[in-house]
Amino acid sequence: SNTAARRDQYYAASLTRFTPFREPIVFKKGQGQYLWDTEGRKYTDLLGMNVCISVGHSHPRVVAAATAQAQELTHCTTMFYHPTPAHLAEELAATMPKGHDWVVHLTNSGSEAVDLAMTMARTYTGNLDLLALRTAYHGPTAAAQSITGISDWRHPGMPGNVAFVPEPNQYRGIFGPGTQPYLDEIDRTIATATSGKVAGIFVESVQGYGGIIEMPPGYMSGAAERVRAAGGLYIADEVQSGFGRTGENFWGFEAYGVVPDIVVMAKGLGNGFPIGAVVAKKHIAEPMAERFMFHTYGANPTSAAAARAVLAVMRDEGLQENARVVGAALLERLHGLKDKYQVIGDVRGKGLMLALEFVKDRDSKTPDKDVTTEVFEACRAQGIILSKSGPFQQCLRMVPPLCLSLDDVDQVANSLDQALETAVN
Ligand code: PMP
Numbered sequence: 001s002n003t004a005a006r007r008d009q010y011y012a013a014s015l016t017r018f019t020p021f022r023e024p025i026v027f028k029k030g031q032g033q034y035l036w037d038t039e040g041r042k043y044t045d046l047l048g049m050n051v052c053i054s055v056g057h058s059h060p061r062v063v064a065a066a067t068a069q070a071q072e073l074t075h076c077t078t079m080f081y082h083p084t085p086a087h088l089a090e091e092l093a094a095t096m097p098k099g100h101d102w103v104v105h106l107t108n109s110g111s112e113a114v115d116l117a118m119t120m121a122r123t124y125t126g127n128l129d130l131l132a133l134r135t136a137y138h139g140p141t142a143a144a145q146s147i148t149g150i151s152d153w154r155h156p157g158m159p160g161n162v163a164f165v166p167e168p169n170q171y172r173g174i175f176g177p178g179t180q181p182y183l184d185e186i187d188r189t190i191a192t193a194t195s196g197k198v199a200g201i202f203v204e205s206v207q208g209y210g211g212i213i214e215m216p217p218g219y220m221s222g223a224a225e226r227v228r229a230a231g232g233l234y235i236a237d238e239v240q241s242g243f244g245r246t247g248e249n250f251w252g253f254e255a256y257g258v259v260p261d262i263v264v265m266a267k268g269l270g271n272g273f274p275i276g277a278v279v280a281k282k283h284i285a286e287p288m289a290e291r292f293m294f295h296t297y298g299a300n301p302t303s304a305a306a307a308r309a310v311l312a313v314m315r316d317e318g319l320q321e322n323a324r325v326v327g328a329a330l331l332e333r334l335h336g337l338k339d340k341y342q343v344i345g346d347v348r349g350k351g352l353m354l355a356l357e358f359v360k361d362r363d364s365k366t367p368d369k370d371v372t373t374e375v376f377e378a379c380r381a382q383g384i385i386l387s388k389s390g391p392f393q394q395c396l397r398m399v400p401p402l403c404l405s406l407d408d409v410d411q412v413a414n415s416l417d418q419a420l421e422t423a424v425n
Pocket of ligand 1: 139
């Protein structure tokens with residue numbers, strides 16, 4: 001099509017490398033959990049347009065709130081007073097664990113928020129060294145790339161002072177299942193690969209691009225304890241795992257008995273409008289006042305109005321609870337598929353943050369990128385949009401809008417079954 005040809009000609013190679021499907025889809029319309037292309041074909045969006053669509057595509061209340069704000073005053077730059085972002089800051093602070101004073105710095109994106117959290121941790125602690133997990137993804141800014149463990153996403157020349165620790169992947173982690181060896185490795189890394197004084201550790205409560213990797217019990221609190229003993233902070237990257245996606249809690253970290261010092265968020269907060277935030281304990285954000293720092297569009301009232309509507313819709317439509325119930329039903333159907341197809345090595349996740357992992361055989365657990373691609377393409381033919389993830393592109397990630405229904409689960413599971421049948425035979 002013209003769109004595909006134009007994109008291929010004028011987009012930079014950095015963008016065209018990541019073209020998901022063999023044949024392009026040109027999207028036109030979205031509603032709830034569904035998308036339509038320019039030919040009128042309908043798809044179920046299990047990718048949530050990259051985990052951004054929390055309450056549903058083009059949700060009428062979100063669109064109305066943003067439209068009304070844009071008509072009145074589209075932009076009011078961060079240093080001035082405006083009620084909408086101020087209200088949003090209050091509402092975001094109220095989602096955090098009680099017993100602490102929380103403050104908010106609004107940004108445009110997740111990576112800007114990550115970048116800011118890195119600066120905040122280094123400024124507060126006076127230490128430079130940061131820890132991050134080997135299969136972490138934290139974003140495309142230079143700073144966020146520097147703590148992104150997956151090397152496919154990290155370009156040459158990124159800033160330093162970062163040490164990576166092995167992810168406590170219970171399926172294929174280097175120490176096997178369990179928590180303690182991974183915690184011991186944090187101690188060893190602090191002792192051998194840092195100055196001994198650290199600024200913090202970044203942890204996605206459930207890793208997204210890493211292939212939906214849940215942190216095992218005790219890992220977060222153990223990691224926080226070790227890093228704090230070395231002078232550092234615990235920083236939760238909730239860009240994917242936040243906003244009720246995991247079903248049982250609003251924030252992913254809440255399931256693990258740890259109160260982070262800094263929380264980074266984006267994606268689902270704006271339901272597609274560009275917005276991110278750092279929410280930090282007040283005393284930790286305080287030393288940032290030594291220098292200037294703001295993002296021109298960071299407290300943009302239009303995105304902030306959208307985000308306020310997202311929070312209201314989440315509550316009014318009970319979408320966190322929906323994620324819990326519908327996610328559990330989908331997980332059960334995925335386990336059924338694992339019983340039927342040997343190529344599925346693992347099924348995991350919680351709420352509406354799930355994945356299938358594909359292997360050449362279950363004993364060796366050799367990642368099977370090719371079969372992943374075949375299933376991915378066969379799903380597309382069935383009208384299901386998924387995303388490949390994992391360090392070997394061996395996982396299919398499911399992170400749909402939180403309004404996915406039980407009827408959708410039935411249809412999605414049947415389509416996956418058909419797609420697997422086609423792909424493996
Ligand atoms: N952190 C995580 C966990 C992410 O998944 C992403 C985006 N995929 C980011 C940070 C960066 O967010 P953005 O693309 O909005 O800059």
